[in-house]
Amino acid sequence: MDMNTIEAVVPTTDPAQWRDGDAWLAGGTVLFSYGSTVLKRLLDLGQANWPAVTVTDQGIELAATCTVAELYALPLSAETADREWPGLALVRPCCDSFVASFKIWNMSTVGGNICTGLPAGPMTSLCAGLDGIATILSPDGTSRTVPVADVVIGDMQTVLAPGELLRSIHLPDPALSARVAFRRLSLSNLGRSGVLLIGRLDPDGGLVITVTASTKRPVQLRFPAGQVPDAGTLADGVGNSIPWPLYHDDIHGLPAWRRDMTFKLAEEIRAELLGESMTVSGDFWPPHATSPQPSAQPSTQQKEARNGN
Numbered sequence: 001m002d003m004n005t006i007e008a009v010v011p012t013t014d015p016a017q018w019r020d021g022d023a024w025l026a027g028g029t030v031l032f033s034y035g036s037t038v039l040k041r042l043l044d045l046g047q048a049n050w051p052a053v054t055v056t057d058q059g060i061e062l063a064a065t066c067t068v069a070e071l072y073a074l075p076l077s078a079e080t081a082d083r084e085w086p087g088l089a090l091v092r093p094c095c096d097s098f099v100a101s102f103k104i105w106n107m108s109t110v111g112g113n114i115c116t117g118l119p120a121g122p123m124t125s126l127c128a129g130l131d132g133i134a135t136i137l138s139p140d141g142t143s144r145t146v147p148v149a150d151v152v153i154g155d156m157q158t159v160l161a162p163g164e165l166l167r168s169i170h171l172p173d174p175a176l177s178a179r180v181a182f183r184r185l186s187l188s189n190l191g192r193s194g195v196l197l198i199g200r201l202d203p204d205g206g207l208v209i210t211v212t213a214s215t216k217r218p219v220q221l222r223f224p225a226g227q228v229p230d231a232g233t234l235a236d237g238v239g240n241s242i243p244w245p246l247y248h249d250d251i252h253g254l255p256a257w258r259r260d261m262t263f264k265l266a267e268e269i270r271a272e273l274l275g276e277s278m279t280v281s282g283d284f285w286p287p288h289a290t291s292p293q294p295s296a297q298p299s300t301q302q303k304e305a306r307n308g309n
């Protein structure tokens with residue numbers, strides 16, 4: 001979309017240059033599609049040259065400008081080949097949850113998706129589900145860190161103050177080392193996520209379930225080792241943690257449906273991670289071959305394992 005109020009595009013990564021009427025520009029996939037009648041300048045991060053992904057023993061650092069395509073390649077990259085990080089299995093299903101073309105994947109950024117504040121933002125789901133920590137730069141030269149689960153506070157609302165810039169997201173080693181489970185539901189084939197839950201069984205035995213898409217902001221339920229819930233306790237936890245007004249309401253799902261499916265998927269995740277008998281709903285999660293997205297198709301090894309070979 002043309003924005004005929006724009007007077008200048010300024011290549012910069014310095015929040016001190018921000019002034020009223022400015023907007024940060026990364027991939028621009030949302031900014032240009034929504035348009036604006038009030039913006040005067042775009043502060044362009046296109047020449048930031050921040051390393052998209054940095055892997056260390058402490059975890060993974062994602063630049064805010066890391067594209068979805070760059071993130072999608074991470075699980076099979078040389079940098080992570082020797083890492084025992086089951087949490088990487090969440091990356092591709094969350095990328096698939098964009099249900100977008102390769103053109104969007106090569107432009108849309110991790111940071112941009114989080115900063116947009118959409119309840120169904122899959123990068124918020126991924127980074128919150130892996131206990132990501134966001135580093136935010138301020139116009140006064142200071143910086144602060146905020147858990148990604150706390151960055152989005154409502155539908156298209158975030159904790160970012162005017163001029164603040166999301167610089168990076170750190171995914172810590174303990175969360176990446178956890179066993180994980182993923183569930184996603186949409187009302188239509190290749191539709192926007194109506195419910196998206198991520199579960200982790202951490203190395204210390206604790207259980208974490210992160211609810212997104214069905215709620216206006218991420219909600220995390222944490223159960224420490226020794227207090228992992230049964231089905232009834234989990235249902236009580238979901239009910240107590242998510243009041244009715246927090247469920248999102250739009251064309252992609254009524255609150256009543258989102259609530260019911262949140263309870264259902266949370267229990268499926270609990271059962272899967274604890275090795276109990278369970279069912280599988282949703283898509284984009286191997287070994288289920290119902291998704292048209294490439295990463296959801298079972299690998300040859302998975303097919304052979306299911307066939308007893």
